[in-house]
Amino acid sequence: xxxxxxxxxxxxxxxxxxxxxxxxxxxxxxxxxxxxxxxxxxxxxxxxxxxxxxxxxxxxxxxxxxxxxxxxxxxxxxx
Numbered sequence: 001x002x003x004x005x006x007x008x009x010x011x012x013x014x015x016x017x018x019x020x021x022x023x024x025x026x027x028x029x030x031x032x033x034x035x036x037x038x039x040x041x042x043x044x045x046x047x048x049x050x051x052x053x054x055x056x057x058x059x060x061x062x063x064x065x066x067x068x069x070x071x072x073x074x075x076x077x078x079x
Contacts, residue, residue, distance in 0.1 A: 002077055009073055017069070021062045028055025 031051030038044025 002079075005076055006073070009069060013069060017062055017066055021059065021066075024055050024058030024062060026055075027051055027058065031055055 028051070031048045031054075034044055034048030034051060038048055
């Protein structure tokens with residue numbers, strides 16, 4: 001059972017979380033780009049700030065999920 005859960009985590013969940021972290025990071029970077037290139041337009045600054053915040057929230061959530069998964073894996077492997 002432990003081997004099955006470990007394989008699921010390493011083969012499916014970890015790459016999926018890595019993909020989501022990458023997407024959140026790209027959204028954060030896109031927000032920075034929007035802020036820089038839209039400095040003369042108030043609407044683009046507003047949208048850029050929104051993308052920055054969403055990217056940061058996504059990063060924190062996904063890193064939290066990664067930590068929770070590590071705790072669960074350590075708990076299950078100790079049984």
